[in-house]
Amino acid sequence: MAMAMKDGSDGTSMRLADRRNPRSSPVTLCIVGMLLLGPILSSNSQSPGVSAPKLPTTIRVALQWKPQSQFAGFYMAKAKDLYRAAGLDVRLHHADATHNSLDMLRDGGAELATSFLADALIAACKNPASAGTALPGIVQVAQVVRRSNLMLVAWKDLGIHSAADLDGRRVSYWQGGFSSSYEAFFHARGIRPLPIPQYYSVNLFLSRGVAACAAMEYNEYDRIRQAGIDEDQLSVFLMRDSGLGLPEDGIYAAAGWMAHNRETALAFRRATMAGWAYARGHVEETIDVVLAEAKKSGVAANRSHERWMLGHILASIFVKGESPERIGALDAVDFEKTVDLLRRDGLLDRAPSLSAFAPMQESAR
Amino acid sequence: MSRMQSIRTRMLFWTVGVSGLILATLIAWSYVSVRTRLEMEMIERTSFQAELAANKIDRILSTFQGVVQGLAIALEAEGLDISFERVRGMQSTALRDNPEFYGVAVAILPSINPGRWPDPAPYVHRSKGSFDYYSLAGGGRNYIGEDWFSIPHYLNKARWSEPYLEPPDVKMVTYSVPIHIQGPEGPRFAGVVTCDIDLGWMDGTIADIALGKGGYGFLISKNGTYISHPMKQIVFNESVFSMAEESRDPNLRRIGQRMISGVSGLIDFMSSAREEKSWLAWQPLKTADWIMGTIKSKEELRLSIIAQIRTEALVGLSGLIVLIIAVWLVAQSITGPVRELGKASKILALGDLDAMLPRPRGRDEVAQLTNAFSAMRDSLKRHIVDLANTTAAREKMNSELRIAHDIQMDLVPKTFPAFPNRDDMDIFAILDPAREVGGDFYDFFMLDPDHIVLAIGDVSGKGVPAALFMAVTRSFLRSEFRVEPDPGRTLHRVNDELSEGNDSCMFVTLFCAVVRLSDGFVRYANGGHNPPIRLHDDGSLEWISTPHGMACGASSGVEYTTGSFHLNPAEYILLYTDGITEAMNPDLVLYGEDRLASCVLGMDRPTCRDALGTLMDDVRAHAAGAEQSDDITMLMFRWNASTPRGGA
Numbered sequence A: 001m002a003m004a005m006k007d008g009s010d011g012t013s014m015r016l017a018d019r020r021n022p023r024s025s026p027v028t029l030c031i032v033g034m035l036l037l038g039p040i041l042s043s044n045s046q047s048p049g050v051s052a053p054k055l056p057t058t059i060r061v062a063l064q065w066k067p068q069s070q071f072a073g074f075y076m077a078k079a080k081d082l083y084r085a086a087g088l089d090v091r092l093h094h095a096d097a098t099h100n101s102l103d104m105l106r107d108g109g110a111e112l113a114t115s116f117l118a119d120a121l122i123a124a125c126k127n128p129a130s131a132g133t134a135l136p137g138i139v140q141v142a143q144v145v146r147r148s149n150l151m152l153v154a155w156k157d158l159g160i161h162s163a164a165d166l167d168g169r170r171v172s173y174w175q176g177g178f179s180s181s182y183e184a185f186f187h188a189r190g191i192r193p194l195p196i197p198q199y200y201s202v203n204l205f206l207s208r209g210v211a212a213c214a215a216m217e218y219n220e221y222d223r224i225r226q227a228g229i230d231e232d233q234l235s236v237f238l239m240r241d242s243g244l245g246l247p248e249d250g251i252y253a254a255a256g257w258m259a260h261n262r263e264t265a266l267a268f269r270r271a272t273m274a275g276w277a278y279a280r281g282h283v284e285e286t287i288d289v290v291l292a293e294a295k296k297s298g299v300a301a302n303r304s305h306e307r308w309m310l311g312h313i314l315a316s317i318f319v320k321g322e323s324p325e326r327i328g329a330l331d332a333v334d335f336e337k338t339v340d341l342l343r344r345d346g347l348l349d350r351a352p353s354l355s356a357f358a359p360m361q362e363s364a365r
Numbered sequence B: 001m002s003r004m005q006s007i008r009t010r011m012l013f014w015t016v017g018v019s020g021l022i023l024a025t026l027i028a029w030s031y032v033s034v035r036t037r038l039e040m041e042m043i044e045r046t047s048f049q050a051e052l053a054a055n056k057i058d059r060i061l062s063t064f065q066g067v068v069q070g071l072a073i074a075l076e077a078e079g080l081d082i083s084f085e086r087v088r089g090m091q092s093t094a095l096r097d098n099p100e101f102y103g104v105a106v107a108i109l110p111s112i113n114p115g116r117w118p119d120p121a122p123y124v125h126r127s128k129g130s131f132d133y134y135s136l137a138g139g140g141r142n143y144i145g146e147d148w149f150s151i152p153h154y155l156n157k158a159r160w161s162e163p164y165l166e167p168p169d170v171k172m173v174t175y176s177v178p179i180h181i182q183g184p185e186g187p188r189f190a191g192v193v194t195c196d197i198d199l200g201w202m203d204g205t206i207a208d209i210a211l212g213k214g215g216y217g218f219l220i221s222k223n224g225t226y227i228s229h230p231m232k233q234i235v236f237n238e239s240v241f242s243m244a245e246e247s248r249d250p251n252l253r254r255i256g257q258r259m260i261s262g263v264s265g266l267i268d269f270m271s272s273a274r275e276e277k278s279w280l281a282w283q284p285l286k287t288a289d290w291i292m293g294t295i296k297s298k299e300e301l302r303l304s305i306i307a308q309i310r311t312e313a314l315v316g317l318s319g320l321i322v323l324i325i326a327v328w329l330v331a332q333s334i335t336g337p338v339r340e341l342g343k344a345s346k347i348l349a350l351g352d353l354d355a356m357l358p359r360p361r362g363r364d365e366v367a368q369l370t371n372a373f374s375a376m377r378d379s380l381k382r383h384i385v386d387l388a389n390t391t392a393a394r395e396k397m398n399s400e401l402r403i404a405h406d407i408q409m410d411l412v413p414k415t416f417p418a419f420p421n422r423d424d425m426d427i428f429a430i431l432d433p434a435r436e437v438g439g440d441f442y443d444f445f446m447l448d449p450d451h452i453v454l455a456i457g458d459v460s461g462k463g464v465p466a467a468l469f470m471a472v473t474r475s476f477l478r479s480e481f482r483v484e485p486d487p488g489r490t491l492h493r494v495n496d497e498l499s500e501g502n503d504s505c506m507f508v509t510l511f512c513a514v515v516r517l518s519d520g521f522v523r524y525a526n527g528g529h530n531p532p533i534r535l536h537d538d539g540s541l542e543w544i545s546t547p548h549g550m551a552c553g554a555s556s557g558v559e560y561t562t563g564s565f566h567l568n569p570a571e572y573i574l575l576y577t578d579g580i581t582e583a584m585n586p587d588l589v590l591y592g593e594d595r596l597a598s599c600v601l602g603m604d605r606p607t608c609r610d611a612l613g614t615l616m617d618d619v620r621a622h623a624a625g626a627e628q629s630d631d632i633t634m635l636m637f638r639w640n641a642s643t644p645r646g647g648a
Helices: A001-017 A024-036 A040-046 A069-079 A101-106 A116-124 A178-188 A220-225 A256-258 A262-281 A283-296 A304-316 A332-344 B007-077 B084-097 B146-157 B198-207 B242-247 B248-261 B296-349 B365-411 B463-483 B487-499 B592-601 B608-623
Strands: A057-063 A088-094 A112-116 A138-143 A150-155 A171-173 A194-197 A212-216 A232-237 A249-254 B101-108 B122-127 B128-134 B163-165 B171-182 B188-199 B215-219 B226-228 B265-271 B276-284 B291-297 B425-432 B438-447 B451-459 B508-516 B521-527 B534-535 B541-543 B563-566 B573-575 B631-639
Touching: A024 B631, A057 A069, A057 A101, A057 A262, A069 A262, A069 A283, A069 A304, A088 A262, A088 B276, A101 A112, A101 A116, A101 A138, A101 A249, A112 A116, A116 A138, A116 A249, A116 A332, A138 A256, A138 A262, A171 A178, A171 B163, A178 A332, A178 B215, A194 B146, A194 B573, A212 A220, A220 A304, A249 A256, A256 A262, A262 A283, A262 A304, A283 A304, A304 B242, A332 B592, B007 B084, B007 B101, B007 B171, B007 B188, B007 B198, B007 B215, B007 B265, B007 B276, B007 B291, B007 B296, B007 B463, B084 B101, B084 B122, B084 B128, B101 B171, B146 B171, B146 B188, B163 B631, B171 B198, B198 B215, B198 B226, B242 B248, B248 B265, B276 B296, B291 B296, B296 B365, B365 B463, B425 B438, B425 B451, B438 B463, B438 B631, B451 B463, B451 B631, B463 B487, B463 B508, B487 B508, B487 B521, B508 B573, B534 B592, B541 B592, B573 B608, B592 B608, B608 B631
Parallel strands: A057 A088, A057 A112, A171 A194, A171 A212
Antiparallel strands: A112 A249, A138 A249, A150 A212, A150 A232, B101 B122, B101 B188, B122 B128, B163 B171, B171 B188, B215 B226, B215 B291, B265 B276, B276 B291, B425 B631, B438 B451, B451 B508, B508 B521, B521 B563, B534 B541, B534 B573, B573 B631
């Protein structure tokens, strides 16, 4: 209870933050690392055979954060019976500050989990099961969000008008996978801001305790706007504009489970992407479902923010000007870029091949 | 009488109209003044209550602040160099002394942990009636990026967190105070003391603000997020800005920005959701970065005004009704008797003077009018009786005068032709009295078959006395001519007779002539009368003006000379009174002797009847309708010599 209490206090701030897995702190990752789940998961998975069972296959999916539009495609696939039509009985679980989605994947709490690509890559390679081999402990089922939303938001009235102005200033950003993007950004600009750890909230930024903070365009940026800050008060640096944008939300499975459930995973991937397509065509209906999910979980939410988030997430899934067949796929160039960034930052010492990390690329196509 | 013309209706109409107008004006004026006053009152109350509620919340929060700051000061004073058990003891004491406190944490930067503490972040909280402890650093947790730690850390000052909802439905807030320790370069940040506080009391405090129907209080955080609001579903979910975005209301966003700017304010506010005009006042708290807001509906202002005006209107209308009744009664007390008087006067007008008049009540004007009416009726009655008597008397007199007239007319010969069997003369006469009876007379009579007397007279004065005098004169004249047929001598005697015992001093002008019919010899005498006219056979005219004596009856012993002339055959003599020559037209112009002469001269040998008819017509033409003022008397004689003598 007391724990919950303290988290709760963060939770308020989380309302402003929550886009990301908060527990990708090194400590957490150590715990994750100690879990070896591949075999366990494979034993948990039902009917390893590929023969289409009459009974729907039950799949537990760990979404990386509390209910919000970031997961609208999952909700709609379930609400519109797209999973059921694919022979799946999907149970959606939400991770939170204390339960990381990848942890849930590894400790057997879920068959599938969503995660950011960078975090998943780090987790995959720290898996002791893959130690000494090039085989990852976690493999990708789909790369849902293919375009980066990562940004730095800075106060103009604290003198930040260009990236150079950040030099020597306090800048808060998330640790873990995203720190690589920011640090590459600072390196490229030749600046050395004072890094401040950022968790789930932008309140420190709103209190002007830092000159700039990390934000997702679809979430924190709008949270700042919804705190009454006008866009012209802010200087915004989108990582993708500097070529430092990394693919974000993907669907992952333990490698062991995947080895026996390719068809199920494929079915899940297709149904989920269909759910996103549905959400894209039925925005208001989707927001209704999202708000109902948030209410069910006691998470603060409002329609305008969820609409903003859905719009930006959809634009990052169905990237304008790209061929439809690439939807849900991990781009080789993006993969290399991510590996490269993480490696340069020392978060990754070795990397799996794209085909080992994302074994479904071909079959999905 | 149409309804509007009745006094009662007019009195009612004007009284009610004017009073109603005054009442309406008063109500309108009252509306304006009440509205202004109430509006100012409500605006003040809106602001005042925002301030009041903010102060109330501040008071409570500052008490809590004091406790937490006390803890921080105590820790700082010892330079954190105290035992872990004592820290735990201080935490428990704070919880025990402050029932609203849920948990107290002391969290130190891991790098500064005095080392003797087994846990850099002990947290003591309530649990089922007792206090539990756990480490915020347990399980690999890293708290330095949490708001409750990092914000006071990097801002280097005590902070109230954004409030949050602790499942299932407990509003909480955390107050964090930084702790500093002395380092080689002065005091430096070492950690924080925090306190988690149950805000359960806050909604009640805000709901207690009396803002009337449609009004409410609310609390927002520095981020514009609703912390307390009557609509529970928006609390923690929505901010002023998310609401503004959802309702596409850029104005609301600007209002929100003003509210979180740290300055209090008051504006007219139209909620896009409720479509209701209101006032919005806000007041920043002095403790937390929150803003207390109050909304007061203008609808309440409208209702208050209506309630007040309605009361005034009701009182006014009641007064008006009482006034109507009073006016009606007064009008009734006036018009009732007047109407009865009117009815009675109609009956009076129909001639029934015995009709009952209403009994006068009191001594007012209506009573006076009734009395005057009564007096008038009595006077009228008397007058009518008098009038009847007078009329009867006059009738009698008139009838007597008519008889007198007839008698007077009978005194003069008026049968023409007077001598139908004689053609040696033509004679005609007219007597036209101005009244029933007059003083003029003419006369002719045969003394013997050869002599005829012609006479004309005019008694001074008019009416009955003149008529009597005339009758007397005529009698004397006739009788005296029988005594001696000389006109002068006759006038002498008649004068003596008349003047004897003539106490009334009346007199008469007399002209008399005796015509010897055989040869046309005329003897005559004139006693003060107008000169007669002799119309010669050659058509010329002669005034017979000499001899001329004085009028008869004034004094005795007067001698009159007898004149004479010879008439030629077919010559005329015209005798007349001054009624001819002095006949006046409306312009008071006399007929005159000249016009008489010319009228006579214009005749071409007429009969005497025609001549007098012509003359009379001319006189009437001259008078042109003017009232006849004097008797008109004429006598015309023509001698026809050629005619053989005959007996009368």
